[in-house]
Amino acid sequence: MTLVLTNVRPWSGDATDVTLDGGVITAVGPSPLGGAASAGAGVVDGRGRILLPSFSDVHVHLDSTRLGLPFRPHTGSPGVWNMMLNDRKNWRDAEASITERATHTLGAMIQRGTTRVRSYAQVDVDAGLERFEAVLAARETHRDRADVAVIAFPQAGLLREPGSAEVLEEALKLGADVVGGIDPCGLDRDPVRHLDIAFGLAGKYSLPVDIHLHEPGQLGLFSTQLILERTKALGMEGLVTVSHAFCLAELPADQLQELIDQMGALDVSVATVAPAGWPLPLQQLVEAGVRVGLGEDGQRDYWSPYGNADMLDRTWQLAFTNKFRADELIEHCAAVATIGGASVIDPSAQRLRSVADRPGLAVGDPAELVLVEGDSVTAAVMDKLPGRTVIHRGRVVADGLKLV
Template identity: 30%
Template sequence: MIEKYLASGVDHIRTHVNIDPFIGLKNLEGVKQALKKYEKYLTADIIAFPQHGLLAHPEMPDLLRKALNSGASMLGALDPGGIDQDIERSLQITMDIAKEFQVDVDMHFHDPGQLGYYTMDKWLDMVEEQDFKGKTGFSHAFGLCDLSNKAWENIYPRLQEHAVQILTTIPISMKKKLLPIEALQKADIFVGIGCDGFYDSWSPYVSGDVVEKLRNYCDYTGKSNEQALRQSLSLITNNLTPLDENGQKQWPEVGDTASFVFTDAVCSAQVAARIPEKRILMHEGNFYSSK
């Protein structure tokens, strides 16, 4: 998987490692070993993730603590309502562990509608109360779809104020509604696209290519002019594009880190629209050459 990502131009991976009483920390040790082999070409966040729920087993909180003591760099959370069925308790334990280790939290919220919205709103209350600004990511966040005007006006300023990141896999299907990405961006809220799965039980279609994900998003939302396509690249480049909204160069500049993806394209808009096959990654001055 790492080699696939590197060959496609990815030089930062956020990986979720399942931690539970049956596996313990075995997955974490394996992921650390794999990432160590490629540390010359990428950086990574390792998330200690309670895939089967935080409250499913009494050992889970301490297992997550052990994972954070053993190389995990972030804490995960999963549907305090739909999975743990105790929103306040699940969120409070998550906050307690995150503050204990001073790590960021990546929260996977699949619960739709009012349940998902309430969960995010409740977490933001805790962020305010416990001064946890700038350390939260909401992945999937289906509770942000189809918000009423009142709910929108309540939560969007809070997402911006507390520097919450929104991360999405662009689930394009009749059963899943796309997040209001452009509205989030206009509200100065960070949005990023990623791949939550890789030829696995979640989906047989995920290739692991974020450029392909981006192209699907642009196609689905009807982006067809040069400006819209090149600005969409920010969704997979940590919010940085070669040109700003006014067409002025903002990257690269002298002194920037020498991390690039080289490809044969006449402009960045072509990259978004055409999914270039051949890409060459340079990470901090080091070329990655696939085998």
């Protein structure tokens, strides 16, 4: 059915109408509402709200969320392995099942404007496929409201516990969309074997790769260079993502620029969660053609008390941790959180070409949209108001923070 959005402001520009049909934008400009209504088209009153591409959360752990449950004290201790052990100790004792928690959180994300998701699902010798299957179940519940790609993620590494690689491959056989990896040096302490397994499975099942890389400084540079070498050798340009990439916030200027240029040349993307202390060089990345997306990571889970299912809030965090004040840079954060993330999920999708680029709302673009309140995009990011309407494949799936 045709859907007409009236009195909307694309990227906070002039008010206009936007017509959707067949899951895409078919017209931008004054619409013949009388004829459209008589033909059975739906009409959404934009009320002068800002029209944006919907949010794309490209780094979220739906299998660890505790959103919707009572708040609990943080019990983790520093370090990836220690945090993982704390999660392993506690996740089975939650007040609701993983499937219930993942389904609730995914619904809350959709309510707030996210219709494109890339979620991790932990697979290891402790959890087996239980957490992976829970994320698949959440995806199925919301299959008509959002597109969800699932990463089979070896949170405990691939080498420290016998059988880890086998569990990962079982998840791939069951339909995982992406092969995950984590800290080849810092966690598994054997980057060659770790990356051989991850990239080998990716080649075997014709899947992309997403490597969690918390490793700092020169260690992170070393692992990234190994990832780039494999990307080039295996012809996997456009199919590899480095998540977190903390080292990009710590490298000397000459090393940083050289690495970013290499990533751009090999079309290796980056996913960030806007952590305090490790701001990504967003401007350098986009200028080099590197696709960058944003995600919420774990949400009020056994790793961290942060996260609230709201990508508009995480957009604020991205701007804040980068110390942005200029409207153009804050709007760029919104572009990263929407179109930037969509291009990380799908390398053939439209991508950002500059800090000033504001794509995603032209004729022919996917009808993945969100209406938000605010005088400008920057004001919407600052205020994070609840008056939102969410559109997936050309139909309204949430309104006023409630699922339709």
